[in-house]
Amino acid sequence: MAAAESPSAALRRRDLCSRGIRLAGKMRADVVDLLDAYVEQQGLDASASVAAVEGVPLAAVERWDEQTGTQRLLENLAAYRAFRALLAQMLEEQREQLGEADAGLGRALAAVLLQVSAFAYHLEELLRLESRGIPGEEGDEEEDGPPPPPRLSLFERKLRGLGVLRELAQWAVRSVRDLRQLAKPSPATGTAPGLAESP
């Protein structure tokens, strides 16, 4: 795949990877900061355990190093699209709940949402460079749209938000690894990078 790339495409790919890595890194840093603010603002315990959030693919995966680049990109794209929808929902709930009382948290959520969107755009661009079709979003595929989220209590919404942010932080770490893997010149073999290369 790499051998078939034109120089400009390779450059573009490298640039996208590099930029994506930085974006994922910043996104993780921002999400970590947001988590602290969120826990404090929502009155939650930082050590509270949260069950897996429905609709969010888990970052932890077995045989990660055996994944192909395209597979990585597709999993990342699916995850971030899910995060985008969840964060948008969180942002809306946040505004409904607090109004303009805590604009800072809302701005931070909006910023993370933008970063998630931007990262999804990066992944889409990389998939285009891979000459792979971009899968349609779930909402596009289903004529009825996404199923309406179950009606949750306020506390459940808070816990769900905490779970989303934690998983996003995890995914940010994983995305950095995935993109670094993709940025290597010989990704065709699908050799997994060492853990030492983790950010």
Added chain:
Amino acid sequence: MFSRWNWVACGFYLLLNICSPDASGGLVQSCGHIIPESPVLALGSNFTALCILNESCLDFGNIYASQIIWKIKNRLVPKEQYREINRTVSSVTFNDTSSLATPLTCNILADGQIEQNIYGITVTVGLAPEKPKNLSCIVHQVSRFTYVMTCTWNPGRHTFLDTQFRLKYRWPEAVFPDCIPKDVNNSCTVNDIQFFVNTEIWVEATNALGKAESDRLVVDPIDIVKPLSPQNVSITSGLLPTVLQLSWENWISDAVMTLKFNIRYRIAGETNWMEVPPEDTASPRTSFSIQGLRPYTEYVFSIRCMKEDGAGYWSDWSEEKTGVTIEDQPSKGPPIWRIIDTSQSPACWTVHLIWKALKPYEANGVILQYELTVRDKSSLSSPVKKYNVTGTNHTSQLREGTYEVTLIARNSVGPSPPSVLLIPASNSKAPVRNLRTLPKHDKLWVGWTAPNNYVLKYVIEWCLVSSSSDCMIEWQIAQGDVQGIDLKGIKPFKCYLITVYPLYADGQGSGQSVKAYLKQDRPSKGPTVQTKKVGKAEAVLTWNHLTVEEQNGFIRNYTILYKTIDGNETVVTVDPSKTEYTLSSLTSDTLYTVRMMASTDNGSRTGPDFTFTTQKFGKGEIEAIVVPVCLAFLLIVLLGVLFCFNKRDLIKKHIWPIVPDPSKSNIAQWSPQVPAKHNISSKDQMYPEGSFTDVSVVEIEADDKKSFSEQDLKPFDLLKKEKSTSEGHSSGIGGSSCMSSPRQSVSDSDEGETTQNTSSTVQYSTVVLNGYRDQTPVQVFSRSESTQPLLDSEERSDDHAGGADSTAQRQQYFRQNGGQDETNTDRPCFERTKQITHANEGDFVGFVQLQISGQSSQPLGLGMEKNTQEAALSNVLQTCTEGQTVRPETVEENPLSVDEMPKSYLPQTVRQGGYMPQ
């Protein structure tokens, strides 16, 4: 008539149309309208408007399109621009909209005269927006997590219209809300900026005439970040005296952006910054060790950062932080010099050792003390003297000789290298040559030519020359390989004495001196000139030199300017070493104004004016005039005297006419046998008590002047002749006195003056106041040797006598030395008194008194009784009237010695026992 009513109806209809509600519910319904309604037009384009009349107005008001006129802001549009399209539509066309103004109105001329407005529109003229240019954006870090992006652009020309600018940005998959500038049209700030995604940014400008977009700027905002400068900068001293460690915190996490840095530093108090090589700080870090610093020096640090790859902008410099390096031992010994005072005795020196405190970068710490060692090189046996000094000078009493002085500065870390000064017994080595100075801005460069021998160092001494205080010596050491240094701290307009000594390894050269100014000015005052001596045509001017403080530079010359009040000024240039000058060729007896100007290279100053007047006469001129005049006068006097002496006979003859000899008169017979000699030894002898001698009185009737015939006067002539024969024997003064009396009696007009003139020199008669027996004594005058002036009593008597008689028509002249009473000589009788001394014949003293009738009283207050006098007068008067007979009144002969007896002519009729006035 019909037409008039028709137009009235038409106007009424128009009014109704305007005021009545129309079908659409509006309050106003006009008779027409303009198309287009309130257009916005491009400047410079053409424009056509149509005015359409309502049909209803046509029918009722008889108004047609042909009657329409167009106006722009009350200004009629030329009819050439009209066009009647049909009976209800008129158009107007403007080729250039720049001639348009608001409002454009459609009017109608009713009946050709009454102008009625139909409709009006507002015309807006402007320009379409230009394409915004030079779009650029910068992302400012506001806080740790907050970034804002500010984009600026060039909005282009002014459009004259309301033009809206919008900053647009988007991701490929997302569009963000536009950023609309507030109050400006060339910049906008976006708050929710996101990094690591290429963002497309552009500006859109829109107004009524169009829309324009700038070029698209595609940039990842992370590449245009201007980060905040590092915070919490701190400095710590390292183990080495030349190292300081700088630490800081970054505002941006590495996850967002890795940074590179610039570090600058300077010595506290200085202004020039030094910078750490950028390549040393091109990687992310939070600390850096700066090396190569000076020990014990305070440094100021500042740091800035930017994105590591160079994309974006440098942050501002951080706030300045200071740090001090630790101490090190002094890097060099203090410069040392000496001043030797030999004023007490040439063999015994008072040596002032002076040295300069090390500069901070040489001292490398706080100097605790100086260790001074003085070694006598001329005597090896002499002990080495050591001193520990905390100041920067030391004075020692040393015998004349060669000494080696060593100085060490010590701080808490250690000693400095020693400084060595050799003090030779004499400065016998070669001096520097060609010592010169040159001002360089605020420094004075001193240069010299090195001697032929190798010189270790040069010592440059300088001091401010002052007239009021001693020269305070400053000094500096220069290395032996230089031939000039800059002296700092030199004040302008001050005179400095600069001396350069070469120091050799084995001795010292003699000093060469030069005076110099850093900057010269004109003198602060001019010389005060005054005259030392003023002559007829020259004047010696003198002045004092200006003090060195007043000179402000080298006095190149003095200029003397002098002039008369109305004359041209004359200028004389004088050598500056002079203090005196002689002005010559001056005009005598003229007022001159002189002033003096002192000049330096940079100007002149004139002193106060001084005026003087040249003398009228030169030296010796007065003497040359006065002395000859005096001599000539004396010569003339002498010649006159000689002449008079030679011609005395002639003069005497001319002045004193010969008095007739009474003895030869025909009035009486004078006896030649009368004892010619009267040896009178004294007054008593001369005038025995109660007797007179040799007194003759001639009384002449004044009223009968004519009765004096020549014959009668013969006796006088005779007397004159006799006098002429005896004048050679007359004694000087007595003779003149005797001779003067007749003269005075003859010339009445000259009487007073002459008498007065002679009164001081003529001897006076002696007054004998003895009465005769029991009779009242009669005052008689005789010759006196006295030169005393007349007594007051006598003068008063004169006065009294003068005022006593005015009725008798007689005048009596009693002729004496002080004859007077010319007021009483209205009708003078001739009177002569003559006394002639015949030396050959013996000394006769004669007293002749001629008393003229009419004289009322005895002048001079004589003691004669009035009645007696009157009796005598009556006798005389009688005699005069009888035929000029003179009757001697009193003649008393008194034998005198030949020597002493005054000579007198006595009438022969007077004998012993004859008539005597009593």
